[in-house]
Amino acid sequence: MASRSSANFFDLASVEILDIPQTPRALPRVMTVPGIISGGYGSNDGDSDSVSSACHERKIIVANMLPLHAQRDTAAEKWCFSLDEDSLLLQLKDGFSPETEVIYVGSLKVEVEPSEQEEVTQRLLEEFKCVPTFVPRDIQENFYHGFCKQQLWPLFHYMLPMCPDHGDRFDRQLWQAYVSANKLFADKVMEVVNPEDDYIWVQDYHLMVLPTFLRKRYHRVKLGFFLHSPFPSSEIYRTLPVRDEILKGLLNCDLIGFHTFDYARHFLSCCSRMLGLDYESKRGHIGLDYFGRTVYIKILPVGIHMGRLESVLNLSSTFAKAKEVQEQFKGMKVILGVDDMDIFKGISLKLLAFEHLLQQHEDLQGKLVLVQIVNPARSSGKDVQEAKRETYLTVDRINQIYGRSNYEPVILIDRPVARYEKTAYYAVADCCIVNAVRDGMNLVPYKYIVCRQGSLGLDEAMGIKADSPRTSMLVVSEFIGCSPSLSGAIRVNPWDIEAVAEALNWAITISDSEKVLRHEKHYRYVSSHDVAYWALSFMQDLERACKDHYSKRCWGIGLGLGFRVIALSPSFRKLSIDHIVSSYRRTQRRAIFLDYDGTVVPQSSMVKAPSAEVITLLNTLSNDPKNTVYIVSGRGRTSLSEWLAPCERLGIAAEHGYFIRESKTSDWESLASDLEWNEIVEPVMKLYTEATDGSYIETKESALVWHHHDADPDFGSCQAKELLDHLESVLANEPAVVKRGQHIVEIKPQGVTKGIVAEKVLSMMVDSGNPPDFVMCIGDDRSDEDMFESILSTVSSPSVTAAPDIFACTVGQKPSKAKYYLDDTADVLRLLGGLANASCPKPRHTAQFQLAFGSVI
Secondary structure: OOOHHHOOOOOOOOOOOOOOOOOOOOOOOOEEEOOEEOOOOOOOOOOOOOOOOOOOOEEEEEEEEOOEEEEEEOOOOEEEEEEOOOOHHHHHHHHOOOOOEEEEEEEOOOOOOHHHHHHHHHHHHHHHOEEEOOOOHHHHHHHHHHHHHHHHHHHHOOOOOOEOOEOOOOOHHHHHHHHHHHHHHHHHHHHHOOOOOOEEEEEOHHHOOHHHHHHHHOOOOEEEEEOOOOOOOHHHHOOOOOHHHHHHHHHOOOEEEEOOHHHHHHHHHHHHHHHOOOEEEEOOEEEEEEOOEEEEEEEOOOOOOHHHHHHHHOOHHHHHHHHHHHHHOOOOEEEEEEEEOOOOOOHHHHHHHHHHHHHHOHHHOOOEEEEEEEEOOOOOOHHHHHHHHHHHHHHHHHHHHHOEOOEOOEEEEOOOOOHHHHHHHHHHOOEEEEOOOOEOOOOHHHHHHHHHHOOHHHHHHHOOOOOOOOOOOEEEEOOEOOHHHOOOOEEEOOOOHHHHHHHHHHHHHOOHHHHHHHHHHHHHHHHHOOHHHHHHHHHHHHHHHHOOHHHOEEEEEOOHHHOEEEEEOOOOEEOOHHHHHHHHHHOOOEEEEEOOEOOOEOOOOOOOOOOHHHHHHHHHHHHOOOEEEEEEOOOOHHHHHHHOOOOOOOEEEEHHHOEEEOOOOOOOEEOOOOOOOHHHHHHHHHHHHHHOOOOEEEEOOOOEEEEOOOOOHHHHHHHHHHHHHHHHHHOOOOOEEEEEEOOEEEEEEOOOOHHHHHHHHHHHHHHOOOOOOEEEEEEOOHHHHHHHHHHHHHHOOOOOOOOOEEEEEEEOOOOOOOOEEEOOHHHHHHHHHHHHHOOOOOOOOHHHHHHHHOOOO
């Protein structure tokens, strides 16, 4: 079903989106004001979001599958639908207030004929608040079973396709299907969303580029994402050919959630290594600055639905089954495993550990049983078949060696197992083991703990006194998401067969008092951190992350899946050459401050000397008697003197203002003289340079700079933080300051900044009776922010009678104290050309300026 809100949207993807058949018409808009149904979607301009005024809160949950059961009644020739009470998507509603309307967007687990899709859509929206996304069969196959299950799923679980026999290689056609399916889901969201009011929460790795489509259409959309699988280390993730597109998709969210800090750390490392983004903790919350937007990171494992599990505990069928299982294994210790059949769940490793346990402890033979429940595989393929074959062979071998006529050490249950039956096994088991080699979360331990807590009816059926202490023991892999939250569990490396065997032995032989304490600790956590707590906590953080959406101007840049939104101050705008030239013409006392690298010379240029055009421009501006012009740079005075030698009347401030001269014939002045701290700093810096491959020290006359842009990004950043702390400690009583910049740590004298240069020059003009009536400052990096701030404070002082025209301008669209921006160095030179043409005396090569920079007069 096509969305009217997404016209011309197929040009967004960086790959060709597959041809998708469209259904007759879009969904009606959802009523937002009593008696009024909003119809149109407005323009495609991201700043003109649809106007709506929702009567109550709405949350839109987007996932691959809807929380519905669907079955075709062939006799009546109609579809029968019911809610899936076990679905996490349905259960998370408990975290929202009763007044909150929750709408679900996702696919059905069945295929609906095109002729029935419109009727089914209307019915599901009205009866279940569900909006189905109908993905054509061929795209669905390549999207879900192809890209999601054969490429993303193995990669996110640390499995690389090293050879064709183990994992499928990247297939561009499958990626196209993934993008196309994400586009279809985005269309459905746009049919029902009220972008100014609704919160959208996208679930899991199936929909990681969907946020880009939504952010493209609605720049201020309130958008969260939660990843339910592991996120691999950067060494694994960066092997993915479409790694940047997926990272940028996630960064188009306001809040990204992970189960563990490890997963979040890996994601942040990928952002750092591949996109050059830094992150910091802001009042306890981890935030990434992404083009003026702050993308927050949430770390919180999902929980279980206590009410749902407790209701199953009180079923009569559960009582009967628990009593039956208890009788079946009377006099034995029961170890329970419940796993999906796939290569990452470590079932065969678990069986080998159990076999080793029986071999090493003969007294346990006949007294210990492992019940392994195998859930149906979620995907097919040779890997699953191999895992299943190995499991059966291992079980048969163990049972043949250690089994007896009335005793099977391993009970393998490989069939659909009803919820009540699993609950009964949980309640009876003395120990539960989850031995996955990699898993996103895994809620089996949580369910086991709650079931071991029991209920009045279950206790009675099993002959347990109501006031008797409860026990449970867990052996969990250290590679699963729930492991950090279960501090009382025995954590194991699943690959270490002997260690797992000993952990199982310890779990069943540990004292009852110890079991009680561990159980109580776990139960307190699981019961208080349930799925409602998880949903509420995530949504509260999402609301906080979105609260400043309308305090900034937003506009989009980038093509295809590289699209992102820039969010900056409402007053921040591009500097108009006509506007500044007009002010320049009518003013008489002008102060002009220009940064060097990244401003008049491109940052990426290997040749750092200025071009002939730049020299001519600077000469023209500085020769105008109405102008005071300074180049203010972090570079050394020797280089600047040599490069700018043709500019006789140009002022230069080198090394951030430590050295300054008014013109070529003037002597250099120094703002500070005490550099004895150099003797303290240099040995410390050398120590870090030797320990950090790729780093080096730059020695200036006034400063020392430690560079680490060629070092490993993570290690270099870590070393830079440590060096910063170290130097701040040893220089506590010295007249020096330590600053960290982009890939550098710099130590320089106190009171030396570019801002001091601007302040000094402006004060000299005021003191000489020529207060400036025009001030322009252009720069591109953090050190130039000091100049912008200094200009504003100096010209607003009481000594300046009339406020001058101020043009503080940063190069590049980014958060800044400047009011204006120019896109790049070419823009800066065009602007300077305009000012040169308006200067007096006129430049000798006026035609050359007009040719190079365009006529602006």
